Amino acid sequence: MRILLCCAAGMSTSLLVTKMREAAEARGVEAEIRSVSLDEVPRHLEEADVVLLGPQVRYKLAQLKKEGEARGVSVEVIRPEDYGRADGEKVLAFALQLRSGRNGV
Numbered sequence: 235m236r237i238l239l240c241c242a243a244g245m246s247t248s249l250l251v252t253k254m255r256e257a258a259e260a261r262g263v264e265a266e267i268r269s270v271s272l273d274e275v276p277r278h279l280e281e282a283d284v285v286l287l288g289p290q291v292r293y294k295l296a297q298l299k300k301e302g303e304a305r306g307v308s309v310e311v312i313r314p315e316d317y318g319r320a321d322g323e324k325v326l327a328f329a330l331q332l333r334s335g336r337n338g339v
Contacts, residue, residue, distance in 0.1 A: 237329045238278055239269040239312075240298075241288035250312075253322025254329075263330070279305050284329045289314040308332040 237254070239247040247269035258265040270278055272291050275298060279285065285307055287295060292311045302309035310332055316324040 235263065235265045235330070235333055236281060236283045237265055237267045237326075238275070238282035238285045239267070239288070240272055240275050240285060240291060241269065242291055243271050246290075247288055249320045250317065250322060250325060253320050254326045255322070257322040257326045261326070263326070265326070265329075267326075276301060279307055282307055284332050285309040286325065286329060287311045289317050308335070 239251060241247045251267050251269050254267045258267065272294060275285065279301060285298065285302055287298065289311060295311055299309040312325055
């Protein structure tokens with residue numbers, strides 16, 4: 235599974251990426267998790283199964299969701315509580331739920 239996190243500059247998601255990688259390892263989930271800036275998302279959409287936006291860039295959800303749907307990529311906003319706490323487990327679970335929902339699993 236390939237998860238792409240997005241925030242304004244790609245910096246505030248770095249701790250969350252680390253926490254999500256730890257959660258994935260603990261669960262035995264094979265996942266590539268990385269973060270990029272908002273401007274980089276369109277170039278990396280096809281390299282992701284799920285794109286999660288930081289709450290501060292939620293205003294781009296409709297546009298990125300449309301682009302993601304055209305490529306079979308789920309795009310959603312991370313819950314502010316989970317983002318603020320850098321709760322890697324909850325954000326990973328959210329990404330896995332989006333992925334399984336997309337595939338009908």
